[in-house]
Amino acid sequence: MAHRNEELLRRGYEAFAKGDTDTLRKVFADDIAFHQPGHSPLAGDFHGIDQVLGYFANIAQRSGGTFRAVLHDVLADHEHAVGLHTAEAEREGRHHSGRVALVVHVRDDKISEAWVHPFDLYADDAFWA
Numbered sequence: 754m755a756h757r758n759e760e761l762l763r764r765g766y767e768a769f770a771k772g773d774t775d776t777l778r779k780v781f782a783d784d785i786a787f788h789q790p791g792h793s794p795l796a797g798d799f800h801g802i803d804q805v806l807g808y809f810a811n812i813a814q815r816s817g818g819t820f821r822a823v824l825h826d827v828l829a830d831h832e833h834a835v836g837l838h839t840a841e842a843e844r845e846g847r848h849h850s851g852r853v854a855l856v857v858h859v860r861d862d863k864i865s866e867a868w869v870h871p872f873d874l875y876a877d878d879a880f881w882a
Contacts, residue, residue: 756834758832758833759827759828761834761862762829762836762855763824764776764780765777766822766824766827768780769809777802777806778802778806779863781802781863782860782865783801784800784801784865785802785864785865787800787867787869788867788868790871791881793880794881794882795812795815812842815844819841819844820841822841822853823838824837825837832859833856833858833859835854836855836857837854837855838853839852842880844881849877849880851876853869855870856868
């Protein structure tokens with residue numbers, strides 16, 4: 754039986770893949786903080802569900818709707834979950850595929866904070882620049 758925080762993060766990945774913002778609003782805390790490292794136009798700290806959903810919309814817009822997070826596995830305990838995925842996208846005739854660890858903190862059965870950890874931040878920055 755999967756840990757409830759594993760199920761929560763898997764539900765978030767599924768909603769993201771479908772563009773299901775109603776479910777994302779149920780999975781994320783209203784005051785979520787989302788952290789994207791780097792120096793690309795996508796990098797930054799996003800606070801509150803509307804900013805996070807705006808960040809997701811920016812990814813979709815910059816990739817022409819091609820961005821996908823292909824989930825490999827989820828690890829979870831009573832406070833955190835980690836999603837291991839491959840981020841794939843097309844942009845300006847280029848293809849990007851990079852491994853990512855998404856670490857989330859869970860509070861009151863909702864994702865309250867998330868940190869994106871790309872395996873190759875330099876390649877990530879170059880693709881989105």
